[in-house]
Amino acid sequence: MLTFPIYLDNNATTPLDPRVLEAMMPYFTGKFGNAASRNHAFGWHAEEAVDYAREQIASLINCSPKEIIFTSGATESDNLAIKGVFEMYASKGNHIITATTEHKAVLDTCKHIEKIGGKVTYLPVNAEGLIDLKQLEEAITDKTILISIMYGNNEVGVIQPIREISAIAKKRGILFFTDATQAVGKIPVDVEADGIDLMAFSGHKMYGPKGVGALYVRRKNPRVKVTAQMDGGGHERGMRSGTLNVPGIVGLGKACEIAKQDMEKDTARLSAMRDRLEKELLTIEESYVNGSREHRLPHVTNISFKYVEGEGLMMGVKDIAVSSGSACTSASLEPSYVLKALGLSDDLAHSSLRFGLSRFTTDEEVDYAISHVKEAVAKLREMSPLWEMFKEGIDLNSIEWAEH
Amino acid sequence: MAYSDKVIDHYNNPRNVGTLDKAKNNVGTGLVGAPECGDVMRLQIEVDENQVITDAKFKTFGCGSAIASSSLATEWLKGKTVDEALAIDNMDIVEELALPPVKIHCSVLAEDAIKSAINDYRVKNGLPALEMAKSHH
Numbered sequence: 001m002l003t004f005p006i007y008l009d010n011n012a013t014t015p016l017d018p019r020v021l022e023a024m025m026p027y028f029t030g031k032f033g034n035a036a037s038r039n040h041a042f043g044w045h046a047e048e049a050v051d052y053a054r055e056q057i058a059s060l061i062n063c064s065p066k067e068i069i070f071t072s073g074a075t076e077s078d079n080l081a082i083k084g085v086f087e088m089y090a091s092k093g094n095h096i097i098t099a100t101t102e103h104k105a106v107l108d109t110c111k112h113i114e115k116i117g118g119k120v121t122y123l124p125v126n127a128e129g130l131i132d133l134k135q136l137e138e139a140i141t142d143k144t145i146l147i148s149i150m151y152g153n154n155e156v157g158v159i160q161p162i163r164e165i166s167a168i169a170k171k172r173g174i175l176f177f178t179d180a181t182q183a184v185g186k187i188p189v190d191v192e193a194d195g196i197d198l199m200a201f202s203g204h205k206m207y208g209p210k211g212v213g214a215l216y217v218r219r220k221n222p223r224v225k226v227t228a229q230m231d232g233g234g235h236e237r238g239m240r241s242g243t244l245n246v247p248g249i250v251g252l253g254k255a256c257e258i259a260k261q262d263m264e265k266d267t268a269r270l271s272a273m274r275d276r277l278e279k280e281l282l283t284i285e286e287s288y289v290n291g292s293r294e295h296r297l298p299h300v301t302n303i304s305f306k307y308v309e310g311e312g313l314m315m316g317v318k319d320i321a322v323s324s325g326s327a328c329t330s331a332s333l334e335p336s337y338v339l340k341a342l343g344l345s346d347d348l349a350h351s352s353l354r355f356g357l358s359r360f361t362t363d364e365e366v367d368y369a370i371s372h373v374k375e376a377v378a379k380l381r382e383m384s385p386l387w388e389m390f391k392e393g394i395d396l397n398s399i400e401w402a403e404h
Numbered sequence: 405m406a407y408s409d410k411v412i413d414h415y416n417n418p419r420n421v422g423t424l425d426k427a428k429n430n431v432g433t434g435l436v437g438a439p440e441c442g443d444v445m446r447l448q449i450e451v452d453e454n455q456v457i458t459d460a461k462f463k464t465f466g467c468g469s470a471i472a473s474s475s476l477a478t479e480w481l482k483g484k485t486v487d488e489a490l491a492i493d494n495m496d497i498v499e500e501l502a503l504p505p506v507k508i509h510c511s512v513l514a515e516d517a518i519k520s521a522i523n524d525y526r527v528k529n530g531l532p533a534l535e536m537a538k539s540h541h
Contacts, residue, residue, distance in 0.1 A: 312468055347439035383463055385444055386465045
């Protein structure tokens with residue numbers, strides 16, 4: 001039986017897996033101790049739980065438990081990685097390379113770095129959403145201290161060539177940081193094989209709780225350090241002060257354990273489901289997938305339905321929760337900067353919907369979404385002057401649109 | 405952002421969607437907005453010999469508020485004289501549909517569409533175009 005609305009916005013956040021909730025529960029009440037309390041059982045229990053979570057996480061991403069720094073989420077991890085490296089390695093240089101399709105938590109942190117004297121290169125991406133490795137190499141200077149390129153994109157799901165990027169970084173003696181928020185728990189991420197020096201991720205994108213995330217900081221080959229961005233008790237090897245969020249950390253650990261155990265099964269199921277959704281929606285005339293379909297997370301698809309405006313479309317599909325690249329609600333009226341970076345025209349960017357499936361999405365829900373979207377697109381096109389012009393063979397570019 | 409009941413009603417049951425014959429002399433067509441901005445409205449009026457608007461149709465590419473603004477505009481236009489139609493102010497639309505501040509531009513666009521349709525009608529009938537009082541953004 002279907003329950004409405006149907007949640008298909010799992011790149012924004014995922015529901016908590018009941019198994020994760022179960023693991024967390026004792027740490028809110030009975031086992032409420034402070035993991036930093038060394039002198040009684042309450043503290044020991046909490047510390048033990050945190051250490052266990054570290055192992056669960058380390059096992060998922062193939063690192064040592066000591067290399068996990070707990071944070072409040074991926075935004076904090078992004079800030080800590082970039083600002084922390086910029087400060088710690090100031091004597092080596094002040095240049096950072098990133099890409100235009102990064103999450104705002106990376107881009108805005110880089111803008112901050114520019115304000116405090118750093119230099120940042122923002123690499124463009126091609127129509128597939130991928131950076132050009134040659135451009136990356138050419139952007140490197142003797143002042144470059146960090147390359148920050150995301151693993152999988154939040155809007156289009158495109159996966160960057162992480163191993164090739166890290167090989168370039170390693171060859172040039174530059175640290176490589178990746179915001180892997182959308183990738184960890186969804187696809188195999190191995191910091192050793194992938195050559196990652198720092199990596200941000202969070203709990204709530206992989207069926208864990210909100211308000212907890214981690215920064216992986218490599219301890220060997222090379223030993224990486226970041227300057228703390230908050231002063232306090234010197235928790236997390238001095239890199240992130242603040243009493244540990246024990247229930248959240250237990251939840252993140254459990255989410256990682258489940259992800260590792262279920263990944264193969266989840267991926268096979270989700271990618272088949274996503275492909276079916278995509279294939280069906282592409283039967284709609286003038287619809288286009290945004291970004292690479294080859295290098296992509298298994299559970300995401302981003303589709304533009306030409307001549308229909310995304311926000312209007314979302315209102316028409318109110319029984320399903322999705323997101324749009326249209327920014328009709330923002331004062332600037334600017335559509336998604338990620339889609340624009342892929343070279344989409346503004347009107348196509350305004351016409352996009354992002355579908356993010358989850359472990360809990362059912363075939364029935366996908367069936368419903370398919371017919372619901374088809375109906376809404378047809379209805380809105382009936383109402384769209386652009387669709388009428390297209391059908392009459394009028395080239396929309398030949399029209400002088402009023403500046404607005 | 406939650407939409408008002410009136411916006412939802414116009415979105416679900418848009419009034420007067422359609423096309424009038426723009427070749428006819430007594431039909432005025434206004435096409436405003438731009439695809440890049442995420443909203444385009446086409447509003448058409450048919451005027452009788454007494455300067456009364458006997459029919460109005462719209463098609464809109466845009467968000468729910470843009471669709472509702474143009475749908476409401478066609479409702480208001482029918483039965484009005486051209487001069488009365490010129491008096492429709494975007495803030496009347498904002499009030500009627502309870503549009504939030506970020507959606508005021510939708511009402512401005514609807515007002516522009518009305519004026520643009522009237523101007524098209526005027527020019528077709530040998531009258532000078534009126535100055536557009538407001539410009540958006």
